[in-house]
Amino acid sequence: MSRDDGLASRASALRTVLAPAQRFSHLTAAELHGMRLPEGVRRAIHVTGRGVARGVRRPGVIGHRSSLPVTPVRIAGLPVSPLLIAWAECAELLTVEELVVVGDGLVRRRDPPATVGELEHVVRSRGSRRGAARLRAALDLIRPGTDSARETMLRLAVLGAGFPAPEVNAPLLDDRGTVVAHGDLVWPRERVVLEYDGRHHAEDARQFAVDIRRLDDIAAAGYRVVRIDRRLFQNRADLFRRIANARAAGSRGVANGDASDS
Secondary structure (H helix, E strand, C coil): CCCCHHHHHHHHHHHCCCCCCEEECHHHHHHHCCCCCCCCCCCCEEEEECCCCCCCCCCCEEEEECCCCCCCEEECCEEECCHHHHHHHHHHCCCHHHHHHHHHHHCCCCCCCCCHHHHHHHHHHCCCCCCHHHHHHHHHHCCCCCCCHHHHHHHHHHHHCCCCCCEEEEEEECCCCCEEEEEEEEECCCCEEEEECCHHHHHCHHHHHHHHHHHHHHHHCCCEEEEECHHHHHCHHHHHHHHHHHHHHHHHHHHCCCCCCC
16 A cells, blocks of 8 residues: 555644654554555544653644654654554554454555564553553454455454354365465355455456456356445345355255355
């Protein structure tokens, strides 16, 4: 994810009034680092200082004070909370699910900027500070290997509905054991795959053609695919019914000794 240049411009304009002990923090730092953020989070400017008696008082700016000794990193010349500190700071503002979205992004499938072990370390370091309980709860739900925030939200919705935990971006094998693709969320035993389709899949002709061939390969390997768009994701009753039906059909196939039978 690229940095929000509009945010960087606003932060640069504010930089001249910051005290030496102040830095951009919380969601502002997360955006400047290019973290994967949930949709709809408030885009105020967050500034944290250590031992600063009075924070920055300006419209759209939220001040924080911290006793932790933190050495800022520089992003576009701005003093910013380090990556993992910024994620931990977000626990003061975000829900557990939103923290999982950000955390999944940190240990994402492509070019992850952090490891689960590093997340565990920063959670332990927070002790009983504000938001620490939400961080611990989020850590239990974070999984490496995701590709998008909506994929994470889908997984959390599935878990919340009582389904067993699916595997994230798991390899899909044909009857010869050859990997034909990777699925967003997979129940390998039932051979059921959940695929979240964003609008760009339909609007990009080349990507659409690639998706069609990929889905054909997955179906030929004996997997049932539940394709999910924004509308279906919002209709949870229909979503969970489709998932339950696909898993039930997959279980019957396993019981009959032929998981590929549809």
